[in-house]
Structure formats: structure tokens, C-alpha cells
Amino acid sequence: MHDHHAPQQAGVSYTGGGQLMPLSTLDRSQVDPVIRRLNVLRPLSMEARTSLEYAMLEGIQRAGAGEDLISEGDPVDSVRLVLSGWLCRYKTLEDGRRQIVNFLFPGESCDAHAFLLSVMDHSIAAMTPVVYTEIKRARFEGLVAADRALAEAFWCETLVNNAIQREWAINLGRRVAFERVAHLFCEIIERLRPVGMVEGNSCVMPVTQMDLADATGLSVVHLNRTVQELRASGLIVLRDRTLTITDLDALKDAALFSPSYLQLYRRA
Amino acid sequence: MHDHHAPQQAGVSYTGGGQLMPLSTLDRSQVDPVIRRLNVLRPLSMEARTSLEYAMLEGIQRAGAGEDLISEGDPVDSVRLVLSGWLCRYKTLEDGRRQIVNFLFPGESCDAHAFLLSVMDHSIAAMTPVVYTEIKRARFEGLVAADRALAEAFWCETLVNNAIQREWAINLGRRVAFERVAHLFCEIIERLRPVGMVEGNSCVMPVTQMDLADATGLSVVHLNRTVQELRASGLIVLRDRTLTITDLDALKDAALFSPSYLQLYRRA
DNA sequence: AAACCGCCTTCACGTAAGTTACGTCAATTA
DNA sequence: TAATTGACGTAACTTACGTGAAGGCGGTTT
Incomplete structure (x- = not known):
């Protein structure tokens, strides 16, 4: 149903439209939704923002509509942050019944510390063409170890995601x-x-x-x-x-x- | 529908049945489910276990069946850990429709870092008489700051809880x-x-x-x-x-x- | 231009689940 | 012993939702 190809490396010097832009201008705006969102959850220092921005800019990738970024059963070794496009988390039953359990919008992250668990319990798919960034586990751990507010911001991200998940339960059930x-x-x-x-x-x-x-x-x-x-x-x-x-x-x-x-x- | 009285302080020297027991014997067994569970998620050092045990033993409380431990809209300033009994997280709609979004069993915790958010988005009720322990925010932060494995264990707790929540979504939806x-x-x-x-x-x-x-x-x-x-x-x-x-x-x-x-x- | 495709829309029909009302049983309490 | 209560069980009826098939429609391919 959903293809699971490795998303292509995107190269940070292209916009969504494919135009060439000066790095300094483009990059900031590209990762801005993430910074903005985290900053609402916890005010971030200039240093935290900058170090996170660098990490994000190095891992930018794209995926096409319908493509799985990661699938149920896959091992997790990095954190993914959405820069543009709509994604969803979903689970399927053996007979094909499918439930989308959440949407993911620009600025949001796949569970920040998911790599603490062994494998994915669900899949994440692009519902539109998307741009996202992938930060490897070690790099990510370095970032949050260095800045308490940043760590708390990602914590909050997970907790809010959790609350949304609960609201979906009552939506589906009642x-x-x-x-x-x-x-x-x-x-x-x-x-x-x-x-x-x-x-x-x-x-x-x-x-x-x-x-x-x-x-x-x-x-x-x-x-x-x-x-x-x-x-x-x-x-x-x-x-x-x-x-x-x-x-x-x-x-x-x-x-x-x-x-x-x-x-x-x-x-x- | 569900009373929301302050649960009574329980006193650590009584068992569920009300018998007097020597402190050293009783306490360990009482908080054991939590230690066991966390230890499965991340192997804990002896020191981490002991410091957590002390913190737990000082905050032990009881609640009766049907009682809310904490209600939607309440501010959060502590972490709660279940020692015995069945609890549930639930949400209600204005007109009274109610959805239990998860169960809580002995050894499990209410979201470890929930105090990072301003207020509860859901309620937690005892479905049977329960014994639980409450660790204040500052105390808890000290514990997890002092031991990385302990912090990760609580992280895992939240992530597993999250995964269960997703499974409930597909259960209700499909x-x-x-x-x-x-x-x-x-x-x-x-x-x-x-x-x-x-x-x-x-x-x-x-x-x-x-x-x-x-x-x-x-x-x-x-x-x-x-x-x-x-x-x-x-x-x-x-x-x-x-x-x-x-x-x-x-x-x-x-x-x-x-x-x-x-x-x-x-x-x- | 024709053929095609993905997506939306509508039909007719079947089934799953909600509602209301009432009956049963066991455990209390008088 | 009888009355009371709370949880569980049964039935008749209604409604919400699912299924399968078919047509429409704009956009893309050939």
C-alpha cells in the first residue's frame, strides 16, 4: 500500500521550488518552524538555537507523498523533525485495516527519544511531499545534554504529542x-x-x-x-x-x- | 461522577491489610513493582534503586475506588507511581460521555515529566483501592539528574505509555x-x-x-x-x-x- | 482526441452497535 | 424474611455506519 523507499538526500541549497538560494538566507527559514515551536514550549538560548540549527541543516532530506519515512518494526537510531509538508503516524492490522493515529505538521518531531526503545511500534508516512531533517542519536544526545532548556523543550514535545494521542482516543471512542x-x-x-x-x-x-x-x-x-x-x-x-x-x-x-x-x- | 477528595496519607508502616510490619521488610516489597519495572526498561545501579526507594517510601498514599488522584485542569507538581491496585486515565466530554484512554497497573507511573506542562489534560482515577507514592518535582528532578539510567528508564516508561496509547487508537478506530x-x-x-x-x-x-x-x-x-x-x-x-x-x-x-x-x- | 486514472460522490442494501425497558441474582440491611 | 441495592443479563427496536457497485469529473498520458 505504502512504498518504503529510502528517501533521497535533498541537499540543503535548494528550496522546495528548486531555486538556488544563498545558504545563509535559505537555511534559517527552512528550519525555522522547529525552532519556533520548541521556543514556545521552552524559551531557548541563542546558543541552543544555533547548535540545533546546524545539526538540522546537515541532515535535511525529502520524501514523496505516500512514502514511509520509517516503518513498523524498523530500528530507530535518529530523531526526525518536520520542516514542511503533512505526515501521519499509522498502524495497520494484518488484514489491511489502517488507522492513522496522529498527524505530524511542520515544526513537530517524531518522538525525540524513540531510540531508547528497540523498534518502531508504528509507521510514519508522508501524506504530501515533505522536507524533514534527521539527527543521529549521538548528535542529538550531545545537543540535549548541553542545554537543559532544549532537553525540556523536546520533553514537552513528547508530552504534548501524548496529550493529542489521548484526545484522539476519546474522539474515536466517544x-x-x-x-x-x-x-x-x-x-x-x-x-x-x-x-x-x-x-x-x-x-x-x-x-x-x-x-x-x-x-x-x-x-x-x-x-x-x-x-x-x-x-x-x-x-x-x-x-x-x-x-x-x-x-x-x-x-x-x-x-x-x-x-x-x-x-x-x-x-x- | 467521580469524587475528587484529597487521598489520605497512608503511613508506610501498614500493609494493605492493615497489619503492622517491620519497616525494613515491608517497605521494600511495597515499592518493588516500580523498581522491577524500571529495571526491565533500563538496568539500574544499586544506588539509583536505593535513592528512588527512599523517595518513594516517604510519599506513600492511598485512594479509594472511584476516587480521582488528579483531575483534568489540575496543576501538576509531582510524579505519581502506582504500588498496588488498578487505575485509569480518562477524559470526559461536556455531556458526560467518558472514555478511559489507558489503564495504570502496579509499577507504572503517571507521565514522569508531566509537570513540564501547565495542567492535566485528563484525569486519573482509582478503579480499585490503590496504594501509590507521590514524589515532588524538585525531589524527582534531583533523582533523575543524579543517575542517567534512571532518567532513561522514566523516559522509556513514557514512550511505552505512548505506544500503548497508539494501540488503543487503532483498537477504538478499527x-x-x-x-x-x-x-x-x-x-x-x-x-x-x-x-x-x-x-x-x-x-x-x-x-x-x-x-x-x-x-x-x-x-x-x-x-x-x-x-x-x-x-x-x-x-x-x-x-x-x-x-x-x-x-x-x-x-x-x-x-x-x-x-x-x-x-x-x-x-x- | 481518446483513453485512463485517482478521487469524489451517490445509490441500495446489510450489519453492527446504541437505546430503552425489564428480569435475574447475590450480597446487604432491616 | 423481606426489602434494598448494585451488577449483570436479555430482548425488541432504532439508528449509525459499513459494503459494493456505479457514475462523474478534472487532470494526465499516449
Whole structure:
């Protein structure tokens, strides 16, 4: 279903569009989402930022849509940080049933210390073309050993990820289809907002309805029905791969959405 | 629904049954599940064990069935470790719908570094009478700062917890009721086994069907139906608050259970 | 231009799961 | 002994959701 090719080395001197840029300008902006996110979780010193930036710039890679970055059962020996694109964590059952258990957006990391466990219990796939960076275990451990705030920021990352995972559990277990999809859209918008990927209450929606179905535990058909319902209710417009939430407060009410689990406004 | 009284201070010189015991004998055995579990995740030095044991013995507390140890929205300033009894993490929606998102068994910890976040995103309740210990933030940070293996053990704890959470997501999203309940029973048995709470393939099942329903995202009635089905299939016997799995391999097959996510056999 | 493909949409139908209501049983308490 | 209670069990009915097949539609290939 999902190819598992080794993602190609990307070379840091190219933008997503393929244009040549001066290194000093380009690199900073490329890894900026990660720095920004960590800095919200824990204020970082200039030195911490710089050392992390260097490490990130040396490991930049790309992957195409549908490609696995890492698969269930693979050993882990590095930390991956998302620079652009949408990814998901997913698990499958032997008979092919698939559940997306989380999305990964720019600035976020695959579990920072996952290498402490022997192998991956789930897979991570690119849902769109993505740019990410890979920091080897030893390098990463050096970074966090050298700076307490940086270590805590990655800790927080994992904890927030954990909280999101719990919210997904109640979403799948106790919300009905309409609430479930509404909740997912609320979460997407609120997670993309701090990365600057939301204008007004609009964002791109680059994934297929099949992916949305796998994320909400529904069949494609029923997901589609539910999207129709959401459109008919006037809460959203979903067209041309763009999601616009026309009445965010109403959508949040309908979804029983309460954003505290996202810890977006966390300060030290 | 769930009371939220401050759990009473327990006094370390009493056993669960209330008998007086010599301190030196009693204490070790009481906190043993935690040491054993951490030691499986990362081999601990004698010093690390001892310092942790001291810290644990000073903070021992009890809670009654149904009581919240900590509730959604509460600030966190300590780490809690389970010594005996069954607990659960749960979240509720405004209208009362409740989802248990995980169980907590003896030896396990509430997220070790949860105090890095501002407030709890979920509640933790005792499903049976429990004994646990509470270590204040500063004390805990001292412990993990002093011993790298200990810090890594707690890291692993969180990561394993995370993996379990993901497995629950696919359980709720993609397994049908029969598989779902079967999977929960498999998980319970395999998580209780290393703590010595399983004899053969039997363990106590001290929680109500309502709790099991909230854990599997089903209604009580449908959970009950499903339990009947499991009994009728000859895979389990559930009677007198005791669960016996008569054919564990068959139950695992039916549940599409693969234990790797539990990381039970993790070695450094 | 034709053929194709991935994705979305809609139909008709079947099944799984929720709801309500009531019955049973064992353990308390009066 | 009877009343009470809480957990478990059963049934009839309703609803939400899944399945499989078919058509539409824009974009890409040949």
C-alpha cells in the first residue's frame, strides 16, 4: 500500500521550488518552524538555537507523498523533525485495516527519544511531499545534554504529542462521526495556526478523503457523507484542496472541542 | 461522577491489610513493582534503586475506588507511581460521555515529566483501592539528574505509555467489538504478568463492565453482549471477578494482538 | 482526441452497535 | 424474611455506519 523507499538526500541549497538560494538566507527559514515551536514550549538560548540549527541543516532530506519515512518494526537510531509538508503516524492490522493515529505538521518531531526503545511500534508516512531533517542519536544526545532548556523543550514535545494521542482516543471512542470530523478539522486548524499555515480560518487540505477516513475511524463513504453534512450545515467550505471554516466557534461547539490539550500557549 | 477528595496519607508502616510490619521488610516489597519495572526498561545501579526507594517510601498514599488522584485542569507538581491496585486515565466530554484512554497497573507511573506542562489534560482515577507514592518535582528532578539510567528508564516508561496509547487508537478506530474486548483482555494479562499478578492465564478482574465499556468505546449493554460472545466462544471464563483465558493463543489471534508495542522484553 | 486514472460522490442494501425497558441474582440491611 | 441495592443479563427496536457497485469529473498520458 505504502512504498518504503529510502528517501533521497535533498541537499540543503535548494528550496522546495528548486531555486538556488544563498545558504545563509535559505537555511534559517527552512528550519525555522522547529525552532519556533520548541521556543514556545521552552524559551531557548541563542546558543541552543544555533547548535540545533546546524545539526538540522546537515541532515535535511525529502520524501514523496505516500512514502514511509520509517516503518513498523524498523530500528530507530535518529530523531526526525518536520520542516514542511503533512505526515501521519499509522498502524495497520494484518488484514489491511489502517488507522492513522496522529498527524505530524511542520515544526513537530517524531518522538525525540524513540531510540531508547528497540523498534518502531508504528509507521510514519508522508501524506504530501515533505522536507524533514534527521539527527543521529549521538548528535542529538550531545545537543540535549548541553542545554537543559532544549532537553525540556523536546520533553514537552513528547508530552504534548501524548496529550493529542489521548484526545484522539476519546474522539474515536466517544464522538459520533459528525463530531469526530468536526473535531479533526478544529485540531488541524489550531495546530497549523502557530506555524503560519492558516490565513483567517482557511488552510490547505492536501490529503485524500481516504486519509481523513483512516484518521477518524470511518469508511470513506461515511466520511464523505459526513463532510457533506458539515458543508450543508454551513460550518465549513471544503473545495479545491482548501478548507475554510466559516464559523469556527460553532464548529468547536459541534465538535465538543476544547483546545487545552494542545498546550499552544504554554509558557515556562 | 467521580469524587475528587484529597487521598489520605497512608503511613508506610501498614500493609494493605492493615497489619503492622517491620519497616525494613515491608517497605521494600511495597515499592518493588516500580523498581522491577524500571529495571526491565533500563538496568539500574544499586544506588539509583536505593535513592528512588527512599523517595518513594516517604510519599506513600492511598485512594479509594472511584476516587480521582488528579483531575483534568489540575496543576501538576509531582510524579505519581502506582504500588498496588488498578487505575485509569480518562477524559470526559461536556455531556458526560467518558472514555478511559489507558489503564495504570502496579509499577507504572503517571507521565514522569508531566509537570513540564501547565495542567492535566485528563484525569486519573482509582478503579480499585490503590496504594501509590507521590514524589515532588524538585525531589524527582534531583533523582533523575543524579543517575542517567534512571532518567532513561522514566523516559522509556513514557514512550511505552505512548505506544500503548497508539494501540488503543487503532483498537477504538478499527477493531470491531469482539476484537476490541479480546484485545483489551490480552493487553491486561500481558501487562499484569510481569508484575506477578497472573497465575497461569488467570487474573483478577476487579472493574465493572461499565469501566470496560468506557475503555473499549462501547455501551455497557453491547460490552455485555460481547463478553457473552467471548464466553460462548470458549476463549475466556469471566466469573467471580476473575478472568481466565482458556486459550490465549486463540484469543490473541481473534484480537489481532501483537505484543511488540508493550516492549515487555526490552533490554538495554 | 481518446483513453485512463485517482478521487469524489451517490445509490441500495446489510450489519453492527446504541437505546430503552425489564428480569435475574447475590450480597446487604432491616 | 423481606426489602434494598448494585451488577449483570436479555430482548425488541432504532439508528449509525459499513459494503459494493456505479457514475462523474478534472487532470494526465499516449
